[in-house]
Amino acid sequence: MSILKRWVVPGVVAVCAVTAITLFSETDKIEADLTKRAQAVLQDKGMDWANISFSGRDGTLTGIEPEKNEASWAIELLDAEWGVRTVSNETEELKTQSPYSWGLVRDDDQVSIIGYLPYRLTRTLPSEMEEKMPGVLVQTQVEAARGAPANIENVVQFTTDLLSSLDNAKAFLLDNTLTITGQLEDGNPADIAKFKAAQEKIAAADLEGISFDFQIPEPKAPEDMVKPVATTVNGLEITRSADGVRIMGLMPSQEIKDTVIDLANRKFGTSVVTEGLDVREGEKIANLGYDDYRRSSVAILQAVSRLEEGSASLTENGLDLTGGAFYGGALEDVMRGLQDALPASVALNTDLRVAAPGETVDAEQCQRLLRSSLETNTILFESGMAAISPDSFGLLDTLIYTARRCTDNRIQIEGHTDSDGDDAANQALSERRAGAVADYLVSAGITADRLEAKGFGEDQPVASNDTPEGKAKNRRIEFVILTQ
Structure with a gap:
């Protein structure tokens, strides 16, 4: 018995240990071989979203399934591979986006792809665009x-081709509507040709189910260019109409003239602003001294910016103001602002009204109107803060007027920043700014349950953050109609 214990039992234990090690070693080899071959099958079919692992001959498929039945197809391929016994599906579905939005933003020698696309297009489109x-x-x-x-692939191909010939343009797809915006130079023969070519491409496009909203203004022919305007106004006259903004009159200094023009650009964005201001250095204009004239000019410009259409005329006889405010609260603000800013010596004569409500529009048209307003102007804030600049009150009034034309739809107000500063701080700032805009709309009578404020920080730029111009474009607020 002692010999058995001393020699036989240890021998049996040793044999068992060697056998176990061999089995484990063979299992590792089998798993490694199956994994390598299975992964090669997936890669060969372009399924780089999928991962496969094995426990013995039993596989587990993981990853984010980009389209319906992709995982089933992958498992079918793997089941046919020699040595595979079973494959279980532990994949997750890729999120569904609604409303579905995608866009291209072309800014001279750079283009940004934004929004959402099917998984395969996110992988192939950048290199295809570099070739195009x-x-x-x-x-x-x-x-x-x-x-x-x-037909998203056809839409993407068409849009890429279109923007390849437009140096400064943006194409934005929202569900089934493709909106094209941009700027072409008046009097430039090359840009006139680009406009005609773009229209021809759109007319020839075969994109079933997709509607076009082409918003690029036709550039004027050289012979139609507007000539500089000479002023005959003895004071200040500001007129706003569907054709743009016209500022005429006299300024007591170049500094005040520059201030008025700069503010006009901030308040009216890229609207057509025609200026005919003459400088009369040191002169008293409309019986007002330097400081009073400056303060009055700024206040009058602010008042007109908050009118749908209107005119203001400041002379030695006082200020005449006519027009329609977008809603009752805006009219009250206009009157209060002028009364606070104008000297007591200036008689204020007004013929103001609240603009008639616009016709009710559907969600698609409402989205186009909102986007059109924000394409030509930007909601401005105090630097690094969520306080809305008064220069943007007129733009917000326009957006409120539009929002009242589609009362059955909810609106998501999206805040975006540039890349300066800390990521977390930018996220918080974008949320506060979106919230401030929502609060402004609520104060104007838009019900809070129609609004959803959301911040995206610096994660969705529409231009490069390498230039001041690009950063300015990325600091923005967007309005998105939410589907019911």
Whole structure:
């Protein structure tokens, strides 16, 4: 018995240990071989979203499934691979985005891809665009999501081709509406040709189910260019109409003239502003001294910016103001602002009204109107803060007027920042700014349950953050109609 214990039992234990080690070693080899071959099958079919692991001959498929039935197809391929016994599905579905939005933003020698696309397009589009637009820097902030229109690949191909010939343009797809915006130079033969070519491409496009909203203004022919305007106004006259803003009159200094023009650009954005201001250095104009005339000019410009259409005329006889405010609260603000700013010597004569409500529009048209307003102007804030600049009150009044034309729809107010500063701080700032805009709309009578404020920080730029101009474009507020 002692010999058995001393020699036989240890021998059996040793044999068992060697056998176990061999089995474990063989299992590792089997798992490694199956994993390698299975991963090669997935890669060969372009399924780089999928991962496969094995426990013995049993596989587990993981990853984010980009489209319906992709995981089932992957498992079918793997089941056919020699040595595989079973494959279990532990994948997750890619999120579905609604409303579905995607866009291209072309800014000279760079283009940004924004919004959402099917997974495969997020992988292939950047390189395809680099081939289509040689020398143009392609930046992508696009995310993969389900829910795209059925012919999204044709839409993307058409849009890429269109923007390859437009140096400064933006194409934005919202569900089934493709909006094209941008600027072309008046009097420039090349830009006139680009405009005609773009219209021809759109007319020839075969994108079933997609509607176009082409908002690029036709550039004027050289012979139609507006000539400088000479003033005959002995004071200040500001007129706002569907054709733009006209500022005429006299200024007691170049400094005040520059201030008025700068403020006009901030308040009216890229609207057509025609200026015919003559400087009469040191002169008293409309019986007002330097400081009073400056303060009055700024207040009058602010008042007109908050009118749908209107005119203001400041002379030695006082201020005549006519027009329609977008809502009752705006009219009260206009009157209060003028009364606070104008000297007591200036007689205030007003013929103001609240503009008649616009016709009710559907969600698609409402989105186009909101986006059109924000394409030509930007909601401004005090630097680094969520306080809305008074220069943007007129723009917000316009957005409120539009929001009242689609009362059945909810609106998401999106805040965005540039990349300066800390990520977390930018996220918080974007949320506060979106909230401030929502509060402004609520104060004007838009019900709070129609609004959803959301901040995106610096995560969704529409231009490069490498230039001041690009950063300015990225600091923005967007309005998005939410589907019911």
